[in-house]
Amino acid sequence: MRSLNDSTRGRVLFGGDYNPEQWPEEVWPEDVRLMREAGVNSVTLGVFSWARIEPRPGARDFGWLDRLMELMAGAGIGVVLATPTASPPPWLGARHPETLPRDEDGRTVWWGSRQQFCPSSPVYRRYAAALTEDLALRYAGHPALRMWHINNEYCTHCWCDGTAEHFRRWLRERHGSLDALNESWGTAFWSQRYDRWEEIIPPRRAQYMRNPGQVLDFRRFTSDALLECYAAERDIVLRHTPDTPVTSNFMPLWSGQDAWRWAEEEDVVSVDIYPDPKDPLGGQYNAMLGDMTRSQARGPWVLMEQAAGPVNWRGVNHPKPRGLNRLWSLQSVARGADAVCYFQWRQSRQGAEKFHSGMLTHAGEEGRTFQEIKRIGADLARLSPEVTGSQVKAEIAVLHDWDSWWADQQDGRPSSRLEYPGIVRAWHRALWESNLPVDFARPDHDLSGYRLVVVPHLYLLGDPAIANLTGYVRDGGTLVSGFLTGVADPDDRVRAGGMDGRLRDLFGIRTVHEWWPLDAGESVECDGFRASLWSEELELSTGESVAAYRSGELAGSPAVVRDGRAWYVSTLPEPEALRGLLARIAEGAGITPTLQGLPAGVEAVRRGALLFLLNHSPKAVTVPVPGAYHEVLDDRPVDGPVELDRYGVAVLREVTP
Incomplete structure (x- = not known):
């Protein structure tokens, strides 16, 4: 495995996306001067340069990139070289409309923005591979090259006929036979049984609710189809530069990619994080994504993009108050980042992102943002010898799974108010505010190294995951689970009893009689706290009621249940109550906060x-x-x-x- 530490050469990488093709060449030396002044030691080149490198089919213009690579090498600034395949040039769509994605209604998604490619298109893949081949061949062994950056923020979806053919091939491999597929999708419902593979299409716009099994498999397929695109380009660059690490930047907590699976295919795991400066819990969001990315990387990771100030895509784009950029940057380092980078170096004067901040803003080098960037660069230079490659140790694992998230998003659920990322964030917040360090883990990961496992909400759990959780408790671990967990199997088939029987036995629950979702603004009173969003009518077997509902239809029924080292929380307690409950359970598991007696915040x-x-x-x-x-x-x-x-x-x- 090619390591991040080999790439960084013992330094925290500091820099960002550099798009010099937007500027006259005489600006480039000035950029280098200011980069060196700010302590920049890494830039990402070429992310959106396909049209510049290949202005027409088969043509190649590398001269400008040659000069930039030499300029960076001479200045001692490493290059994270991108394959520019995220944004095909207009000529590709104009000459090959079959490369353009189609939406759920069959409408073409045209060029004029970015990510306008169908990941299943053989033509797109052929052009992307040819360009990647030439790029890797040209810059293999270049002294500036530190790392490869494949594509950018893979997020394309497509429902075209080419995608349908690819989807059918994927389904054959997954299910083996039509009988198995019909069983998996439950096609006996609504007369949906398939008799020939050719009848299967992506889940396009339909008269009413679409088949949940089909939608779930299509989400799995889409993640895999994009991963095929990534792997094809990765394998090309590795043929030419086998010792250079490879990454592709994830979007933060995005549902379109199974990041657990993707991380296994990357040398370096990187992510783009954009907390809202107006969010009073922006720091918690930043911490959660750092914990998640570090866990996917199983060690140091790369903050590939953040904003030095305001972004351009919120309804109101607030700048960062003085000091906040430094705080969140160093927070990422504290949680395992060995790179702190931005989109982008110099703020654009034209295009859709001209009001998205840069390290060097429209205010220039005298502007507050650039002065703060220089301070951050100096901080990272001081920290580099002591922090690069070091680990963050946690005794708590928070479980997170894309299959469960995908199944949880679908129509026809007991409540459309259940928003998976929000539930995960609520539980992480409770631990963060108690200064209890956490890792994230998939439910079938080895959990034996943790004293406490936390399951905020996993609607879908397979048999291996359930066996893993019950075995973890049997072997002496402490487990606390949130509501509506273990309800469905990997085919989104509801398990008998409304919760898997092995989990009911684990928590001492005889029956889940009813799920009682709560409306917006509705809450329930429980012993010592109020709760919202959800409640459940439970009948216990061996479990102990730790807290009961005290209002509404469920008054007197258990709300929080404990059976030995297994806890079940059937509602969403208010933040202070959830924090207190998890801190109590952590203390019982022998876990202490990083530091006690800290001021709020x-x-x-x-x-x-x-x-x-x-x-x-x-x-x-x-x-x-x-x-x-x-x-x-x-x-x-x-x-x-x-x-x-x-x-x-x-x-x-x-x-x-």
């Missing part, structure tokens, strides 16, 4: 030998710290409380007597 994270203190409050705070430390960023001794400015950060190394 202060996060403590240990990475390797370093303790990061991060103030998410717009007010200065004083943090009590036991023991003697050395502050790495300011290079000074610390023996007593640490003063943190608004959005301030301290990085401490313990001093042993």
Whole structure:
């Protein structure tokens, strides 16, 4: 496996997407001067340059890219070289309309933006492969090359006839026979039985609700079809540069890719994270995605994109207050990032993203944003020797699964208000606010290294996952699960009893009589707390009612259940109550917070030998710290409380007597 540490050469990568083709060539030396001033040591080139490299079919114009690669090498700035296949040039769609994707209504998605390709199109794949081949051949062994970046934010969906043929091939491989497919999809319902493979199409617009099994398989297929595109380009560049690591940037918590499966195909796992500066829990969102990406990488990861200031795609695009960019950047490092990068280096003056911030904004080098970028670059240079390659250790695993998410999104559920990412975020928030470090894991992963496993909500669970969870508790682990978990099997077939019998036995539940979803604005009173979104009518067998419903139709019924080391929470407690419950369960499992007695809004994270203190409050705070430390960023001794400015950060190394 080609490693990130070999690529970074012991440094935290700092930089971002560089799109010099948008600027006159005389600007390039000025860019390099300012990059060096800011401490930039890495740029991503070529992400959207297909039309520049191949202005017409088969033509090649590498001269400008040759000069840039030499310019970067001379300045000591490494290049993450992208295959520019995310945004085909207009000539491809005009000459080969079969490469253009079609939506669920069969309408063509035209060129004029980006990602206008059908991942199943042989013609698209052929042109993408030819360009990738020439790119890899030309720059193999170049001294500036540090890493390959395949495509960009894979997010294309297509329902065209070519996709239908590809889907049918995928289904043959998955199910083997039409009888098995009909059984898996439950086609006895609504007279949907298929007699010939040619009758099967993608789940296009239909008169009413579509077959859930078909929709679930199509989501699986789409993730796999995109992965085929990635793997084809990856294999080409590795033939020419077998020692250069390869990545493709994930979008944050996006449903279109099974990132667990994708991560297994990457040398380096990277992600784009854009918290909303107006979100009071933006830091928690940033932390959650860092934890998730680190877990997919099983170690250090790359923050491939973030915004230095405002983005351009929200209804109202707020800038980051002074200090927030630095706080979130160093928070990512605390949670395992060995690269802090941005979209993009120089803010565009034209095009759809001209109001999306850059490291160098329209205000220029005297602007506040660039001055803050320089400070971040200096911080990362100081941290690099002590943090690169080091690990974040967690004793808690939060389970997350794309199959369950895909099944959970479909129509015809008890409540359309169940929003999977929001539920995961609520449970992660409770642990984050208690300064309890977590990893994420798939439900069939090896969980033996964790004291506590947390399942916010997994509607769909296969037999191996259920055996894994029950075995984990049997072997001495502590498990806490949220509502509507273990309801369906991998075919989205509801299990007898409304929850798998093995899980009911685990939690001491005899029967789930009814699911009782709650309306917007509706809540229920429970022992010691209020809850919202969901409730369930449970009858217990061996389980103990830890908290009961005290209002509504379920008054007197158990809300939180415990059977030994297995806990079940049948509703969504208010944030303070969920935080208290999970902290209690963690303490019972022998887990202590990273640091106790912290002011509200202060996060403590240990990475390797370093303790990061991060103030998410717009007010200065004083943090009590036991023991003697050395502050790495300011290079000074610390023996007593640490003063943190608004959005301030301290990085401490313990001093042993």
